[in-house]
Amino acid sequence: xxxxxxxxxxxxxxxxxxxxxxxxxxxxxxxxxxxxxxxxxxxxxxxxxxxxxxxxxxxxxxxxxxxxxxxxxxxxxxxxxxxxxxxxxxxxxxxxxxxxxxxxxxxxxxxx
Amino acid sequence: xxxxxxxxxxxxxxxxxxxxxxxxxxxxxxxxxxxxxxxxxxxxxxxxxxxxxxxxxxxxxxxxxxxxxxxxxxxxxxxxxxxxxxxxxxxxxxxxxxxxxxxxxxxxxxxxxxxx
Numbered sequence: 373x374x375x376x377x378x379x380x381x382x383x384x385x386x387x388x389x390x391x392x393x394x395x396x397x398x399x400x401x402x403x404x405x406x407x408x409x410x411x412x413x414x415x416x417x418x419x420x421x422x423x424x425x426x427x428x429x430x431x432x433x434x435x436x437x438x439x440x441x442x443x444x445x446x447x448x449x450x451x452x453x454x455x456x457x458x459x460x461x462x463x464x465x466x467x468x469x470x471x472x473x474x475x476x477x478x479x480x481x482x483x484x
Numbered sequence: 485x486x487x488x489x490x491x492x493x494x495x496x497x498x499x500x501x502x503x504x505x506x507x508x509x510x511x512x513x514x515x516x517x518x519x520x521x522x523x524x525x526x527x528x529x530x531x532x533x534x535x536x537x538x539x540x541x542x543x544x545x546x547x548x549x550x551x552x553x554x555x556x557x558x559x560x561x562x563x564x565x566x567x568x569x570x571x572x573x574x575x576x577x578x579x580x581x582x583x584x585x586x587x588x589x590x591x592x593x594x595x596x597x598x599x600x
Contacts, residue, residue, distance in 0.1 A: 409591075415575060415594045416593050416594070417528075471518055472530070472579075474527045474528050475527065477526075
């Protein structure tokens with residue numbers, strides 16, 4: 373079964389600085405997608421960024437970018453120029469032939 | 485963008501009663517919807533996969549007779565918590581996939597259920 377591991381329960385970053393959230397996954401599939409979701413205190417799940425496994429180029433979305441290492445099964449999220457509104461729970465997620473599987477999440481605090 | 489509406493956002497019920505939660509895809513058809521449960525400070529746990537016109541597929545450990553799922557149309561799935569108990573108190577989130585394959589899921593805003 374596919375598993376997603378986020379080894380950092382909590383992280384903090386100074387406003388305007390850069391932070392990287394880690395995520396590793398385990399799968400035997402070759403075709404799959406990876407996502408980072410953000411869950412602010414409102415509990416709404418918000419898609420931050422998406423990566424197709426067949427693409428070598430790392431996905432970027434404004435201040436958010438990923439470092440996708442397929443061989444290492446690693447999918448980290450980098451947030452640049454952190455803002456107070458970035459404070460939230462971040463979930464790494466995997467989808468292949470099974471429904472979306474989530475990691476346990478990383479709580480990100482942004483310090484003003 | 486695609487929107488998923490979940491209702492109600494909060495509900496308080498007495499132990500032994502049943503509660504229905506609705507999940508609607510507003511501007512797309514969703515042949516598959518998913519129901520998740522989230523305990524405080526924990527990740528989302530998949531409860532079941534809801535398929536339009538057929539029986540839901542429940543994850544291991546989820547009681548199908550307790551958590552009734554109906555997906556009667558391409559835009560509506562419902563989760564009914566039957567004979568609710570305080571331990572059923574939780575945050576329930578539905579999601580729907582726009583399109584097929586590995587498209588991202590769109591999430592509802594969730595329902596906070598409190599059973600007294």
